[in-house]
Amino acid sequence: xxxxxxxxxxxxxxxxxxxxxxxxxxxxxxxxxxxxxxxxxxxxxxxxxxxxxxxxxxxxxxxxxxxxxxxxxxxxxxxxxxxxxxxxxxxxxxxxxxxxxxxxxxxxxxxxxxxxxxxxxxxxxxxxxxxxxxxxxxxxxxxxxxxxxxxxxxxxxxxxxxxxxxxxxxxxxxxxxxxxxxxxxxxxxxxxxxxxxxxxxxxxxxxxxxxxxxxxxxxxxxxxxxxxxxxxxxxxxxxxxxxxxxxxxxxxxxxxxxxxxxxxxxxxxxxxxxxxxxxxxxxxxxxxx
Amino acid sequence: xxxxxxxxxxxxxxxxxxxxxxxxxxxxxxxxxxxxxxxxxxxxxxxxxxxxxxxxxxxxxxxxxxxxxxxxxxxxxxxxxxxxxxxxxxxxxxxxxxxxxxxxxxxxxxxxxxxxxxxxxxxxxxxxxxxxxxxxxxxxxxxxxxxxxxxxxxxxxxxxxxxxxxxxxxxxxxxxxxxxxxxxxxxxxxxxxxxxxxxxxxxxxxxxxxxxxxxxxxxxxxxxxxxxxxxxxxxxxxxxxxxxxxxxxxxxxxxxxxxxxxxxxxxxxxxxxxxxxxxxxxxxxxxx
Numbered sequence: 001x002x003x004x005x006x007x008x009x010x011x012x013x014x015x016x017x018x019x020x021x022x023x024x025x026x027x028x029x030x031x032x033x034x035x036x037x038x039x040x041x042x043x044x045x046x047x048x049x050x051x052x053x054x055x056x057x058x059x060x061x062x063x064x065x066x067x068x069x070x071x072x073x074x075x076x077x078x079x080x081x082x083x084x085x086x087x088x089x090x091x092x093x094x095x096x097x098x099x100x101x102x103x104x105x106x107x108x109x110x111x112x113x114x115x116x117x118x119x120x121x122x123x124x125x126x127x128x129x130x131x132x133x134x135x136x137x138x139x140x141x142x143x144x145x146x147x148x149x150x151x152x153x154x155x156x157x158x159x160x161x162x163x164x165x166x167x168x169x170x171x172x173x174x175x176x177x178x179x180x181x182x183x184x185x186x187x188x189x190x191x192x193x194x195x196x197x198x199x200x201x202x203x204x205x206x207x208x209x210x211x212x213x214x215x216x217x218x219x220x221x222x223x224x225x226x227x228x229x230x231x232x233x234x235x236x237x238x239x240x241x242x243x244x245x246x247x248x249x250x251x252x253x254x255x256x257x258x259x260x261x262x263x264x265x266x267x268x269x270x271x272x273x274x275x276x277x278x279x280x281x282x283x284x285x286x287x288x289x
Numbered sequence: 290x291x292x293x294x295x296x297x298x299x300x301x302x303x304x305x306x307x308x309x310x311x312x313x314x315x316x317x318x319x320x321x322x323x324x325x326x327x328x329x330x331x332x333x334x335x336x337x338x339x340x341x342x343x344x345x346x347x348x349x350x351x352x353x354x355x356x357x358x359x360x361x362x363x364x365x366x367x368x369x370x371x372x373x374x375x376x377x378x379x380x381x382x383x384x385x386x387x388x389x390x391x392x393x394x395x396x397x398x399x400x401x402x403x404x405x406x407x408x409x410x411x412x413x414x415x416x417x418x419x420x421x422x423x424x425x426x427x428x429x430x431x432x433x434x435x436x437x438x439x440x441x442x443x444x445x446x447x448x449x450x451x452x453x454x455x456x457x458x459x460x461x462x463x464x465x466x467x468x469x470x471x472x473x474x475x476x477x478x479x480x481x482x483x484x485x486x487x488x489x490x491x492x493x494x495x496x497x498x499x500x501x502x503x504x505x506x507x508x509x510x511x512x513x514x515x516x517x518x519x520x521x522x523x524x525x526x527x528x529x530x531x532x533x534x535x536x537x538x539x540x541x542x543x544x545x546x547x548x549x550x551x552x553x554x555x556x557x558x559x560x561x562x563x564x565x566x567x568x569x570x571x572x573x574x575x576x577x
Contacts, residue, residue, distance in 0.1 A: 063413070103306050122304060252413065273401075
């Protein structure tokens with residue numbers, strides 16, 4: 001899905017153009033109004049999350065506004081379970097990203113470059129993996145762990161996350177690989193480069209945008225996953241799991257530290273995206289100029 | 290000779306690690322789940338394989354209400370997503386001008402925040418005495434007992450909210466590929482704006498709409514987080530039941546059978562859908 005986001009953004013960049021023929025037509029405001037209303041709706045819960053991270057409340061329920069305070073930012077790590085859960089989420093996402101990106105990249109390269117017996121069945125396997133409902137992926141894995149008596153915890157979460165991420169990396173890399181000119185690799189070999197040198201100096205740099213998109217997608221999927229994780233976590237908590245549990249225990253209210261962590265992650269994401277955006281734009285200007 | 294053999298084996302070496310991971314942690318577990326679904330027994334004495342297929346019919350008899358509800362919620366949410374998403378995608382693709390990337394980026398921005406937090410935040414916004422309902426009740430716009438949470442409206446609303454980008458993106462990509470020259474051609478041929486839309490833009494965007502339906506319907510119908518956080522006892526979906534059977538009742542065979550029915554129903558639907566449209570296309574649109 002996020003790979004789709006990447007493609008959408010790329011297309012948008014390519015087609016960013018001053019509007020053609022600005023005619024005054026009756027009802028031109030309807031579409032923009034709809035668009036902005038939808039955006040407002042998408043941002044509503046995030047606005048609430050950010051605001052209530054500054055709420056000066058006492059007691060258990062962060063439900064009514066009681067004045068501005070930065071105390072939750074100062075006591076961000078006061079809840080040790082929550083902090084552990086966040087640390088788990090971050091380290092799991094990092095490990096999963098490394099494993100799934102390597103495995104998925106190899107798979108995508110093979111599918112994009114070679115015609116081989118069995119390629120069809122591998123494609124089918126990827127399609128089934130992407131199309132299968134998350135709850136079924138989680139439940140099937142749980143069935144296996146229960147049957148074999150494998151204790152669930154940190155590493156079963158890693159296994160599950162790698163399992164649902166490989167296909168996304170493979171598909172993004174495959175698309176990139178299929179668009180690559182095979183003559184480049186041949187040229188490298190003609191110039192005396194061995195397979196390893198060819199891979200690191202020619203193939204990998206060309207595939208990099210696809211590999212990076214796949215890695216980012218994997219990180220995002222892993223850190224936000226609830227359903228599959230909830231089936232295979234044992235006693236290990238991740239950030240979404242902890243938030244869900246706290247909300248269930250506490251009548252729908254979560255401690256303000258959750259709001260603050262959400263706000264900081266959101267801010268970090270925005271920062272990374274804006275920097276990427278600016279760099280991309282600068283590159284484009286350089287390339288065109 | 291050795292080199293040729295190596296070259297022929299190259300794709301297999303590349304495929305092998307990922308293939309093994311998927312077989313061991315996706316295919317084999319699915320088969321084990323199938324086998325568990327026909328076992329009988331209980332947690333204390335253990336489960337034995339007895340090929341007890343009636344777990345399927347019993348499961349269906351006991352929980353068909355939740356199955357049907359999941360499909361209905363899934364369909365309603367998917368249709369709402371399409372209705373909301375299509376104009377937004379159209380707006381960005383055809384009227385975004387210089388701001389296309391920015392608008393698209395704004396659309397994806399909320400998804401930096403974990404979906405559990407955002408759903409939980411909706412619970413807070415819509416709560417009975419929360420920031421929206423409390424003033425409305427105070428001014429007697431709504432009755433004292435009016436509530437949104439625990440109703441199908443809240444659950445479907447949450448589903449639409451959470452899965453909207455899965456609908457917008459494929460439609461946007463399809464619309465972006467429509468050549469503007471075609472629109473000019475249609476207007477040269479005296480088509481008015483409405484005709485140009487129904488005869489040119491809409492048919493050309495259909496692959497995007499199909500991919501959007503696929504990407505939205507499957508996760509929506511099998512979700513249980515929205516039903517738990519925003520719903521009540523009368524809005525439980527099949528996902529909630531599977532979860533309860535595993536973790537509260539420890540009735541693994543029933544849970545496995547229900548998961549299998551869900552997967553079979555959705556996968557058969559998806560494959561039939563993909564067949565009609567060509568597998569590669571849908572796979573590419575869905576996963577790209």
